[in-house]
Amino acid sequence: FTEYFHAAIYHRDRGDETEAAQLMLTARELLLEFEKYDPFKRDTQINLFQTDVALTQWGYPEYAEQAVDRSKKIIDRYPAYPFLISIIATNMTLIGIHDLAIDYAERAINVESVTKPWAKAWYAKGRALNQLGHLEESIYALNTAIEKQPGSEGAIYAHKFLSQIYLNRGKPGDQELFRFHKHKSEEPITTQE
DSSP states (O other), X not given: OHHHHHHXXXXXXXXXXXXXXXXXXXXXXXXXXXXXXXXXXXHHHHHHHHHHHHHXXXXXXXXXXXXXXXXXXXXXXXXXXXXXXXXHHHHHHHTTOHHHHHHHHHHHHTTTTTSOOOHHHHHXXXXXXXXXXXXXXXXXXXXXXXXXXXXXXXXXXXXXXXHHHHHHHOOTTHHXXXXXXXXXXXXXXXXXX
């Protein structure tokens, strides 16, 4: 599966969309076969979810519903994994399922007091809020991602998204904020989530 999945990404990055889709579908078929033998294996479910998300992003919308159904199963089975929930929330925003992304992000955020901060959850929430037209709430959530875990992958994503918001918004002071967040988005990841 891993070889097919990474080969699909490789071909997609180089513009060979047909080969990329075929490789991703082959990777998915391998996982579906394995799922018949062990339907509860977490890695299989997560990898199937990732393939459904990738295929949806690549223009195959018929996989979006499968991604949503699989995300619900994963979260129901593994509610004590806020990092996993954060990643799923982020993926939901990538395929345009923003309300569910916010719901998932808030699940991870709600356990921060007993676990640790989850920058990716705040990022997912901020991105989804932006897509739903809630700009100020989005900016707050994205800045929270940065404050909670500076230097983490979620914080870097938040800087990148904020740079785009400030580039496009056009209010006084936005150019300076754009440059700041653009610069920060190019820094290396220094904190593991």
